[in-house]
Amino acid sequence: MKKNLLFVDDEIRLLRALSLSFRKKGYQITIAANGQEARKRIQENNVDIVFLDLNLPDANGLDLLDEFSSLYPEKVFIIMTAYGDVESAVSAMKAGAFDYIVKPAKLDEIELIINKAYNFIGMKRENMHLKERLKHLEVGKGFISTSVEMKQIYHMIERVSTTDATILLHGESGTGKSMIARMVHDLSERKLGSFIAVNCAAIPEHLLESELFGYEKGAFTGATASRAGKFEAAQNGTIFLDEIGEVPLSLQAKLLQVVQEKSFMRLGSNQLKQVDVRIITATNRNLKQMVQEGKFREDLYYRLNIVDLHVPGLRERKDDIPYLIEEFLEKHRSKMKRNYQVSSQLMKILIGYEWPGNVRELQNAVERAVVLCNGEDLSIQDFPREIQESMQSQPIPTLVPDKSKTLPEQLEEIERQIIIHAIEENHGQISSAARELGVSRQRLLYKMNKYLEH
Known part of the structure; x- marks a missing residue:
């Protein structure tokens, strides 16, 4: 069965060159020079992949992408753009495009993207199975939620897990960004590979490069033997770079290379190494503001931000608090063989607390309460002092004096x-x-x- 491609571009010479080259490679090729032709060709031909230029004489590429994505959800769309319009291409990917190429592009680069796209098409058959697994993971990994915001995140995870697109998770500390990164890995075709998590803020700046990319023997004092870095350890798997905003500018250029080209050099080496990894990053800082302040590279930001997910704080989804508490308690019940309970009055206090440390703080607070509880019924005295003190700021019913009584x-x-x-x-x-x-x-x-x- 032939692979069917549609190229949409107003550059006739480019269309002819692409058509000739890929027909020789055995592909079935359809071409269109404008939006009107594209609508006709995509309707008449059973194409699998559509290469869509952003700037057409009679249509806006983003509008066409939105139109086609709704009408033909089974097809894969790849954006073609000029060098100076990469930001628009990134916007297109967020709108549903699979990938983008910057013109002029080499034929082998285009064919590499085509192969990745066909792998993605094949994996669509597993979507129903992935949905069931995702539901199971939501319950089994501390991600029970009734909030609309979190359900939207689950749906996005389902969509992006079968691709290799870079993901940027942003939100406050303790919201579960690392768990989301792990969930993406577990639902991807890379699940049999390694999941390597690196906290960039926890590694001293002068050691971060060697930790990520490795080093050769003699690269610095004390380097008595060569050592592979985290990127090599994540080969065929996923690398999760937490607190990406802490990476110094001096290292961001090398990070851009591995994100963009999937290649790097070990410290003290001149040999280029290739690596096949999925990259997920997370931050609790405003990277866009850091770009404006010159503290973070703009090109790296756009490469990492292909898919961005904002993870809301616990105070933004307080309806989830009772479900999370129950889940955490159930783990302690199984472990300690005791039926721990929380009264409705205590639950109201816990829901009223702001939880600045988010889900992580809630989990730690429940564990502390279980340890200090005398019996099986948790009390406010079993929880940390700041939660007890929060009771003072919660609304107190207004008392109306009864003048008939002393x-x-x-x-x-x-x-x-x-x-x-x-x-x-x-x-x-x-x-x-x-x-x-x-x-x-x-x-x-x-x-x-x-x-x-x-």
Whole structure:
């Protein structure tokens, strides 16, 4: 079965050259010189891949891409653009294009992209299977979510995991960017390869280059033997560069080369090494602002930002907090063989907290509470001090004075209502209510006898 390609470009000489060259290679070729012809050709011919120029005499390439992507979701679109319009090509990829080439391009470069595109077409058959696996991973890896924002991220993960496009994850620390990177790897055809994670902020600047690219014997004092770097270790797999904004400018040029050409040199070597890796990066900094300030290379930024995913903070999806707490508790229940519980009153406090450390802070807080819990019912005293103190900033019901009662009588009535509420929230469990109120069980029983006997 022949592979069918459609080239859309207003440069007639280029169309003829491409048509002649790829027909000799055994491809079925269709050409179009403008948008109107492209609409007709794509409808009449069963093409697999469409090479689409961004600047056509009668149409905007981005508009055509949007139109064709909706009408022909089974086809793959590759953008062709002039050198000075790379930013538009990146925008096109975000709009659904598979890849882009900068004109003039060599035939072997074009054919390499074609082969990658056909591999992608073949993998589309696995989409239903990947959807089921993704659902399983959402539950099994701490990514339970009811929020629209997170579900959109899951759908994007499903779409991009079968490609080799670079991904930039941005969001606050603790939101789960590393888990998303791992999820992309596990759903990709590279899942049998290595997943190598590198925290660029945790490695001293003078050691980062050798850590990423390796070094040869004698490259520096103490280099008694050659050593491979993280990129070589990730061969045929995925490399995840966390805190990419911390990479110094002096190293960004070499990083651009490996992102763009998939090649690099070890420290102290003149030999070019090729590597086949999927690159995912993450940052909690504003890289676009860093580009404007001259602290991050613009060309590297656009290469890393082919697919960008913003991971929202936990305070932006508070409806997920009860589900996450339940998941974390379930792991401790299985491990400790104890049925840990959180009352509805305590849950309201935890939902009201801002969680500046996001999901990571929540997970650590639950683990701390389980360790400090005397029984099986967690109390606010089991959680970190800052969460306990947050109670003071949460809304307090307005009290309306009852002028028919004395101050001691009104205070007793307030205390009575608080005790009743705590007992109801803890389903009649006196020990749990006492811990929540910060009093001993004996003290609470005394108060109950005093206030609830009539």
